[in-house]
Amino acid sequence: MPSAALTANQLNFSGGPGALPEAVLAEVKEAIEAVPGVGLSILGISHRSDWFAGVIAELQANIRTLLGLPDDYQVLFLQGGATQQFSMLPMSLLAGSPTPADYLLTGYWSGKALPEARRQGPVRVVWSGEREGFCRLPRDEELQFANDAPYFHYVSNETVEGLQFHRVPGRDEVPRICDMSSDFLSRSGDYGRFAMIYAHAQKNLGPAGVTVVVLREDLLRDAPDDLPGFLDYRAQIAARSIYNTPPVFAIYVVLLVTRWLLREIGGLAQMEAINRQKAERLYACLDGSEGFYRGHAAVPDRSWMNVAFRLPSPALEARFLAAAKAAGLSGLEGHRSIGGLRASLYNGLSLAAVQRLVEFMEDFRRHQAGRR
Known part of the structure; x- marks a missing residue:
């Protein structure tokens, strides 16, 4: 797992303001x-x-x-x-x-x-x-x-x-x-x-x-x-x-x-295809985690823009957020009204950024399993 030192150039997964496209x-x-x-x-x-x-x-x-x-x-x-x-x-x-x-x-x-x-x-x-x-x-x-x-x-x-x-x-x-x-x-x-x-x-x-x-x-x-x-x-x-x-x-x-x-x-159809791919990649991580990551929304109504999820305990969520920020992944706190975690995948966030989040989440889960 990454150290507690904050990395430069944090990727923005916040619910807003969101990331602008690099260009x-x-x-x-x-x-x-x-x-x-x-x-x-x-x-x-x-x-x-x-x-x-x-x-x-x-x-x-x-x-x-x-x-x-x-x-x-x-x-x-x-x-x-x-x-x-x-x-x-x-x-x-x-x-x-x-x-x-x-x-x-x-x-x-x-x-x-x-x-x-x-x-x-x-x-x-x-x-x-x-x-x-x-x-x-x-x-x-x-x-x-x-x-x-x-x-x-x-x-x-x-x-x-x-x-x-x-x-x-x-x-x-x-x-x-x-x-x-x-x-x-x-x-x-x-x-x-x-x-x-x-x-x-x-x-x-x-x-x-x-x-x-x-x-x-x-x-x-x-x-x-x-x-x-x-x-x-x-x-x-x-x-x-x-x-x-x-x-x-x-x-x-x-x-x-x-x-x-x-x-x-190239237009909204092409933007939709990219956003669908980003969401599918992150939800696959949740669904393949054997209950470690639990999504908030019913599967048919899952958002492609905002992925709200929980971990087994608030203490583990706090540990996740600290490690994520140290790894350069910012804004993953859930909204104050429901708590938990949330990753926002707006247009300006690249597929590569989502892949980096998924790799971090999979690594975090493996690391926590090794601590038991």
């Missing part, structure tokens, strides 16, 4: 000195410049291309994280509604969305996994959706518990809204089935500070007229995401990530 990180380093063709540091370029207007336009086009969406989908770059969307969404679509919005309660983050929605109007929890400890997702036969709901909301990937939908729930007749904060742009899909998608950047897209919102224009036709401008999607659309001073640096890094996805990876 993007190199471009970011250059841009902090001077953006190519501009001559100024990215940290000092005006959000009112023609250059930044071009960044916004290209990034909007890149996201539409990656998702396969037409021009009637607006792409916004907002602030406040997914947490602000928990409020901003129902302010626009639920306030004054005589019928409840449908929500799924599948884990920590979907639970955070509920009280904010209830401030604005009625909410119906279609299904809850709370009594089972959020260890699985609902089956189709357990879901009874309303035909007259103003919208249906769910979280595609529960970062804390390591649960991910591998299908699209809900009725296409009801606006489907999804918090994709931890798996946005990680796999291919029929994204035209969504009326709105939102995701903060610090998992698969870039650094913290910007939230991507993709929404179909007709979703806003009945939104209230008395919303504060900053919290009104229509005002943000009219201002092209520059209603106030936006996080220029974070938005530029997201642009670099989308270029990387398009030009180096």
Whole structure:
């Protein structure tokens, strides 16, 4: 086993902020000195410049291309994280509604969305996994959706518990809204089935500070007229995401990530294949450990992005974390709400990094067996 000395260049398995692709990180380093063709540091370029207007336009086009969406989908770059969307969404679509919005309660983050929605109007929890400890997702036969709901909301990937939908729930007749904060742009899909998608950047897209919102224009036709401008999607659309001073640096890094996805990876189908391979390699390690590593999520609902697991005892988990950090593997602590361990495998984390984690885990297990 490695010594307790901390190694340099730790690999980032944190639940967020996640790792940037190495190629993007190199471009970011250059841009902090001077953006190519501009001559100024990215940290000092005006959000009112023609250059930044071009960044916004290209990034909007890149996201539409990656998702396969037409021009009637607006792409916004907002602030406040997914947490602000928990409020901003129902302010626009639920306030004054005589019928409840449908929500799924599948884990920590979907639970955070509920009280904010209830401030604005009625909410119906279609299904809850709370009594089972959020260890699985609902089956189709357990879901009874309303035909007259103003919208249906769910979280595609529960970062804390390591649960991910591998299908699209809900009725296409009801606006489907999804918090994709931890798996946005990680796999291919029929994204035209969504009326709105939102995701903060610090998992698969870039650094913290910007939230991507993709929404179909007709979703806003009945939104209230008395919303504060900053919290009104229509005002943000009219201002092209520059209603106030936006996080220029974070938005530029997201642009670099989308270029990387398009030009180096080749699109979301190719990114999905890489992410599937990373997840399969790590889950094979768990499943082959004879119970030493125990996954939290039910097998059909396992996340490709966040692998939550336990060891036989808290003391052994503490020993694992210390040894992992010394070996250059950072961020493997589980979320404070459930404890244990968690490895996050976001887009920017390479297959080689996952293989290094697997080799460490197998070596740690053999070492512990030898101590008995």
